[in-house]
Amino acid sequence: MSDAPSPLHAVPAQGGSHRLRQRAAKELRSITVIVVYLWALLALFDLYRTIILDEAHVSLQEQGFAFINALVLGKVMFIAEALNVGTRFRDRALIWSILYGAFTFALVLMIFHVIEHVAVGALHGQHVAESIQVYERGGWKGLVARALIMFVALIPFFGFREVSRAIGPKTLHRLLFERGAKFPGPDA
Template sequence: MIETLPEGMLSMKSEVAEPAPQCGGHERARAARLKERAIEEFKRFVVLFLYLWVLFGLFALHERIVLREQGINFTAQGFALVNALVLAKVMLVAESLNFSRWLNRRPLIYPILHDAFLFAVLFIAFHVIEDLVIGLIHDESVRASIPVIGGGGVVGLLCVAVILFVALIPYFAVKYLNLALGPGQLKALLFDDSKR
């Protein structure tokens, strides 16, 4: 029966049959892009987590040194790990919102300082909200749930904000330098002997 059909109909029939493999190929390509994006997001999460873990670990180590000078033995490295995990996810979500896009045409120092400031404020706000929620779960009043930051008061809060701001500058400096230089260039400059 196929032999008796005119040539034009055979070609039309083959044209109709061809899109099915392309559709499957399109779905495979889309799945591959999603997988690649998930891997990139996971890598970003790991970098954020490690940076924050080191940062919070150093804060905990400093706190331990200060308390030992007062004769108090205290270790908070577990809090550093948990906070790094939670805040890395918060930071990943907030970074995807790209609050600094309005600074794209400005010198790199502007988005670096803007993001360091913004995320220092975000971390403090998240810490307050986290403690409020935990306090409300344990049936504490809102006032009793508000955390004491930096020893309490406005001065303590400002001290913690300045410390976080300065500590986040290197992360954002590396991030924006990497974007400005192009994919893989900063890594090559830092770790490739042939670039010297």
């Protein structure tokens, strides 16, 4: 009989909980960036819609809904990223990875956006087409226009993500936020 403790009673390495906290902090920062970016985007959509519809006031309720929507869509985007959605062209030139990520996530976000508004419409006794029409004020044309705007708006988001992946997040942070920082490449 061996004197070694059984694996069931093994004490985890001291660094294990530290790594877990680091990973949790990294994921919290990641989802916070996603939610803030989406919230700004959705809040601006609602503000733009308010201006276009010539409404005299900016509804705080609409702006609050944009934040809740950003939380939900941010979680969807975070999960989709964890499932490697939109990574098909990661081995190609960065531009293709950026455009494919923006396109894929614009589709994912629009699908969940439609599902959300259909569900809200169903709660108010509306049919699918009616709930989309009422919300979008332009039916399918409005939905397609919103999807295209979302695609274009996500290009910078994925641009930063892919450049950060390529050169490293610390290097990107230094280049963006440190005065006089230069890229340590052959042209630097």
